[in-house]
Amino acid sequence: MDAINVTNLTKTFLSKRRRGRLPFTGERIGIKALDELSLRVKDGDMVGLLGPNGAGKTTLIKILSTLIIPDSGTVKVNGYDILKDSLKVRESLGVMLTGERTLYWKLTGRENLLYFSRLYHVPKDLARRRIDELLALVGLKEKSDELVENYSTGQRVRLGFSKALINDAPIMLFDEPTMSLDPQFSRHIRNTIRWLNEEKGKTILLATQNMLEADELCHNISIIDQGKIIVSGSPSELKAKLLEKRSIKVIVRNLPIKEIYTENLLNDVKWTIKESDDGQSIMLQGMVEDEENALSVLLEMIAKKSGKVVNVTVNEPSLEDVFLKFTGRSFIG
Numbered sequence: 478m479d480a481i482n483v484t485n486l487t488k489t490f491l492s493k494r495r496r497g498r499l500p501f502t503g504e505r506i507g508i509k510a511l512d513e514l515s516l517r518v519k520d521g522d523m524v525g526l527l528g529p530n531g532a533g534k535t536t537l538i539k540i541l542s543t544l545i546i547p548d549s550g551t552v553k554v555n556g557y558d559i560l561k562d563s564l565k566v567r568e569s570l571g572v573m574l575t576g577e578r579t580l581y582w583k584l585t586g587r588e589n590l591l592y593f594s595r596l597y598h599v600p601k602d603l604a605r606r607r608i609d610e611l612l613a614l615v616g617l618k619e620k621s622d623e624l625v626e627n628y629s630t631g632q633r634v635r636l637g638f639s640k641a642l643i644n645d646a647p648i649m650l651f652d653e654p655t656m657s658l659d660p661q662f663s664r665h666i667r668n669t670i671r672w673l674n675e676e677k678g679k680t681i682l683l684a685t686q687n688m689l690e691a692d693e694l695c696h697n698i699s700i701i702d703q704g705k706i707i708v709s710g711s712p713s714e715l716k717a718k719l720l721e722k723r724s725i726k727v728i729v730r731n732l733p734i735k736e737i738y739t740e741n742l743l744n745d746v747k748w749t750i751k752e753s754d755d756g757q758s759i760m761l762q763g764m765v766e767d768e769e770n771a772l773s774v775l776l777e778m779i780a781k782k783s784g785k786v787v788n789v790t791v792n793e794p795s796l797e798d799v800f801l802k803f804t805g806r807s808f809i810g
C-alpha cells in the first residue's frame with residue numbers, strides 16, 4: 478500500500494494585492510501554490526520533497542495533515558481520504574511544520590508535549606515516559622520546565638521536532654526540520670530521522686531546500702517547482718539523467734557582463750551568468766556534453782576581450798544541476 482497517494486492536487490490561494498501607497502484595495506489575485514501535483518510515497522520509504530522557496534512544499538504538507546483543504550484532486554494518507562477520514566489521517570501522522578506558532582509559548586516544553594500527547598490519546602504513563610525520552614533526545618531536558626517563550630529559535634525547532642514523535646505515528650512529515658539549527662544539531666536531527674526510518678520503520682516525507690540533506694538522507698527524491706513535481710527518482714537515478722553532461726564553471730575578471738550577453742556562446746547550453754557582489758568578477762556556469770570544446774570556446778572569447786580567468790571548475794553533476802536542467806533556472810535565486 479502507498480503511505481501517501483496524491484493525485485492531481487491543486488490549491489490556489491487568494492491574495493490581496495496592494496496598489497500604490499494605499500492600503501489594500503480589496504482586489505484579489507490567485508496564487509497557484511499546487512498545480513495538478515501527483516506524488517506517491519511507498520510504505521517504509523524516505524522521500525525528499527526538494528524545492529526552492531515558494532515551490533509549494535508547506536502547502537502540500539498542510540493539506541496532507543488536514544490543516545487546509547485543497548481545491549481539487551484526491552489525497553490519501555495511510556489509505557484514508559483526507560476529506561472523508563480526516564481523523565484517521567491525523568492519527569496516522571506525526572507532523573513537524575515550520576513556523577514557531579505550532580507550539581504554545583505560554584506553556585513549558587514538557588506541558589506542550591503533555592498537551593499534544595492528550596490530543597492523540599497517548600496513555601498517561603506511556604506519555605510521561607515518552608516525553609522524558611523525547612526531551613532527552615532533542616537536548617531539552619534542562620529546559621523542559623521553562624516557558625517556550627523563553628526558548629531560543631533553535632530550541633523551539635527542536636521541541637517542534639519532538640512533538641512530531643509524540644504519537645509514535647507510522648508516517649512522519651517534516652517541513653524543513655533543520656532550517657534554523659546549527660550544524661551540530663542539524664546532524665543530530667538528520668541522524669534521528671534516518672533512525673526513525675531504518676530502525677523504527679517509519680515512512681518519512683521530508684520537505685527541504687537543502688540538496689545535500691536530500692541527497693544524503695532520502696531513498697527517493699521528488700523535485701518540486703511552481704506547484705508541480707518536475708522529476709522523481711533516487712538520488713543516483715536523478716544524477717544519472719545528467720551523466721552525459723558535466724557542469725563547467727568559469728570565473729573571470731576584467732570583463733563587463735554586457736559583453737558576455739552579446740556573445741553567441743554554444744547555443745544549446747543554458748548558461749547561468751552572475752556578477753559577484755563587488756562587481757569585480759563574473760561567473761559563467763552551464764551543463765555541457767563536451768567540456769573540452771566548451772572550455773576552448775569560452776576561453777577564446779574571454780581572451781579576445783582581454784578578460785582574466787580567475788578560476789575554472791568542471792564537476793560531476795549534482796542535484797543542483799538536475800534542477801537547472803529541468804527548470805532552466807538555478808536553485809537559489
Ligand SMILES: Nc1ncnc2c1ncn2[C@@H]1O[C@H](COP(=O)(O)OP(=O)(O)O)[C@@H](O)[C@H]1O
Nearest residue numbers: 490492508510529530531532533534535536537
Ligand atoms: N496563506 C497563503 N496565502 C496566500 N498565498 C500563500 C499562502 N500560503 C502560501 N502561499 C503562496 O503559495 C506558494 C507556495 O508556498 P509554500 O507552500 O509555503 O512554499 P514552500 O513551502 O515550498 O516555500 C507561494 O507563492 C506562497 O507565497
Ligand SMILES: [Mg+2]
Nearest residue numbers: 534535575652
Ligand atoms: Mg515552506
